[in-house]
Amino acid sequence: MLDVTLIRQHPDQVLAGLRKRGADPDIPGFLALDAEFREARATVERLRGERRRISAEIAGRRRTDAPADELRADAGELAGRLTEAEAGLAGLAARHQEFLDALPNLPDPDVVAGGKENNEVVRVVGEPPALGFPARDHVGSPRTWAWSTTGAARPWPGTATGSTATRARPWSGRCSTTSWTPTAGRATSSCCRRTC
Structure with a gap:
């Protein structure tokens, strides 16, 4: 998964690297989503801080037997706003994480754009072995492996x-x-x- 800070600071380099991998994500759209996500997170944190302040003030008034009815009403109204803000933040966080999870890693800058067919052979060491049988893929069925005697682990x-x-x-x-x-x-x- 790519670092969000890297995407924020170098969106053009990230987009160029991802295009080498054959991906073409909407980086400007993600940056707008990221700004909205960070603003929603700051709002939730501000509301939580206000809730802590009101709770502490209510506790202080309770100790001195001072009336705190208006603070309790404010706390109830704040709880509703905080619940709504947290729900909005959860939705934004899910979209934010979904976008990041779908991004592949960035290739090395020396990598040629395209798939495996565009790779260049840097050097060949030795001769490839001449097998007397057709080679099989290493992910074939375990029952075909010589050392396996059962299909179940x-x-x-x-x-x-x-x-x-x-x-x-x-x-x-x-x-x-x-x-x-x-x-x-x-x-x-x-x-x-x-x-x-």
Whole structure:
């Protein structure tokens, strides 16, 4: 997420960097929203300070048995204005944060505009390996990985929340019904054949 101060102080540089990434946000519109948000926040803080002042004055009059009816009426009216101002601030804060969350990070100034296809090769070290099989994407299904024997993740010994945790069958040949039971601070193993 980009820093709001950076957007406020350097809106043209931020917009140019975001355009390199393929984004074209409404920075002038955001700056207007940001000014409105900061003004609403200042208003809420001013009303809260006034509420604290009136509450302290009411407490002081109560100690001296002086009448405070007009202050209580002012406090009630102020509470309504403060509630309304806080609701408006919450709406502005949500729009403010939503805009910031949608912005990508700024690229390095040396980065060429556009996507991956516009990247330049800086240097090549060595020869690419010649694979005897078609390469797969690293985010493929876990069931195709050589070291995976199950599609579901299971807790390892000592990490279960219950008294017994079943572990996925490891590739070392252990039985698939191996269970780990925590006993006296250590895990014990039991197997259907007791030979694993």
